[in-house]
Amino acid sequence: MCRGLVLFLCLFLVPCGPIVECAKILGVFPFPSKSHYAMGNSLLKELAIRGHEVTMIAAFEETSLPPNVSYRTLKVNIDLNEGNKKINFFEQDMSNPYLITFFLNWAGSKITNGTFNAPEVQKLLRSREKFDAVIMDQFTDDSFAYFAHHFGANQILLLTTCANSWVNPLVANPAPPSVNPELLLEFSSSMTFLERLKNTVFYIFSELNRQLYFFPKQNEVIRTNFPKARPLYDYLYNVSLILMNAHESFNDPLALVPVMKNVGGMHVSPSGKLPSDLRKFMDEAKEGVVYFSMGSNLKSKDLPPRIRGSILKVFAKLDVKVLWKWEDETLPGQPGNVKLSKWLPQQEILGHPNLKVFITHGGLLSTIEAVHYGVPLLTLPVYGDQKLNAATAQQKGYAINIPFADFEEGKFEQALNELLRNPKYKQNAAIRSKLFHDRPMKPLDEAVYWVEYVIRHRGAEHLRVAALKLSWYQYILLDVFGFILVALSIVVYILRMILMKVCCGKPDKVKSKIN
Structure with a gap:
């Protein structure tokens, strides 16, 4: 009797944090880089430990899972090397950001096509499974936004870097190139005139590359694999949360909209033991x-x-x-x-x-x-x-x-x-x-909190800024400036007509009097 009363009090009367039922979460991290996988795996593994059902599409496999956790890996093998020739970044000119951009264009198409066509992924796509959230590695793989639509899930992006021009437009994050250095350049937020000039030129180049080449290629990937799919843009901007590997202790502070969270350091988990x-x-x-x-x-x-x-x-x-x-x-x-x-x-x-x-x-x-x-x-x-x-x-x-x-x-x-x-x-x-x-909570705990928050609030639409509802010309006030320009033109025209009548009318009257 007493034990039952204590249990009742613990369950129903004692205040506790928000409860999230076991959620089904899909992780998409097929990029063949250990650092990208380490970021995603640290979060997905922790979510599994906390009782969620996790599926991971990845180039690597977790081998040290605790017992009784639900974590399955769908392994994909995508080789970025051409034949027997391995990429040697020491020998190739990878210091040029423009050349790196072209390399990432190529790598993005190869990775996304390879992932969608992997047998295990094809089997998953044909299944009737549903997920509460899709957490994807946001790196040259924008066509993966289709996963969230396909499985009826909230789309969460995980960045291995700080906020940058690859993702800022997806959530309407204000990021002028005057203070936001491009990721492939070596500038800080405090740039000289020449650095701001170089940063702006590369920003324009990168944006043109995305809009005119990369996004069309990623749209092609979706249409090839899913002929009935809508255009890429219909999926791309439906982002509920962006988790970033950043923090003010090692990054310059940047402006962030509410759906963007800095959780840099969440992968740090030392055992404390050396061989x-x-x-x-x-x-x-x-x-x-x-x-x-x-x-x-x-x-x-x-x-x-x-x-x-x-x-x-x-x-x-x-x-x-x-x-x-x-x-x-x-x-x-x-x-x-x-x-x-x-x-x-x-x-x-x-x-x-x-x-x-x-x-x-x-x-x-x-x-x-x-x-x-x-x-x-x-x-x-x-x-x-x-x-x-x-x-x-x-x-x-x-x-x-x-x-x-x-x-x-x-x-x-x-x-x-x-x-x-x-x-x-x-x-x-x-x-x-x-x-x-010196943080209110550990970065991994914060990342888990926000993932569960988005699931709890069915996408957390209330965190998305109003700018996402505006078209590009409305966002940059092109229509407002156009209206002001037209209005000023009309006012100038009317004033000119009045002045012409006043100035040109007097001589006629004087001339008539003389006659």
Whole structure:
């Protein structure tokens, strides 16, 4: 009797947070990049742990799921390499943002077509399943907006970056190019005149590319696979929520409409445990450790021999130890203070007190993890948003940036010694780390909250700004300016007629009097 009363009080009288019933959620993350998958998987896995039924379309597969969670993976294999020739980003000119745009055009068509035609995805599309939400990786794959329509679901976008011109128009987020740097450029929000000029020109180019080439190609993907589908634009702007891998601790603050939420750092989940050999190596490094990794997509073993040789020469002069993520069996000319491994637990290494500097490609996940632990960076950005991330980190005082295209042995040695000897970089990194952690709730908890919020409120239409209901010419006030111009023209015309009558009428009267 008493136990029943207690249970009744707990269930019905004790205040609790909003309850969401088990929802069916589809994740769409087929881009063959570990960093994109890591972002999506961290959220989808957590949603499954919290009782939701998750289906994941992905290029990778989760292998460490807790028991009794509903998480199935529909694996797709899309190879962006042409035949036996693998893409080597170190050798190709990926520093040019215009060339990267053309590459992303091609990659987007290949990935979206490949995903829609994957046998497991075809089977899912033919099924009568329904989902409450579709969470998709927003990256060169706008035709995936059809998934939300097909399954009668709320559309949620997950960005691996900050707010940018790829998604701002989808939710009518105000983002003038005067203060919003383009993602493929290396400018901060505080741009010089020349930088604003370059940013504006690239913004115009990017928008023309999207409207005149990329969107028509993505529309073609939908029409090819779904002949009865409506045009892409009917699906593209039906966005309930955008979750972004951003935060003011490592990004410049940007204006955001209510459906856009910064949840940067939600992928950070260290185990706190280092393998015994690594723990011994780092514990005994009393002078400190430098950690070197070029991420999951770039491979250190593919570095040009000249640059690899220069890096080894600099490492050999250091008093500190070096831990290098090296994907080959051997490293010719390996110094005695350098330890190699094909895989390294990055978050646990960054959290070790003896770590002094992280040499990185400037990928955003790596940058965030460094900020989480307050570790200074030496960045060697190669392509994509790496240049922007690296430039922002340097501008905020916790990094030195050497674009890979500008690599020189002397620059590299000087920068590394400066980071090791000058305490200001560590101090600035500690400030950023403090800002990163000072939040009302953890980023993963916030991301889950907003996903459940959108499902709870059936798309959260009340968060969408009124600008989405306006046509493009209404949004930029072209009709208003047109009306004002016509009105002013009429007023000027009337005034001109009156002046002409007044000025031209007097001489006639005078002439008639003389006659």
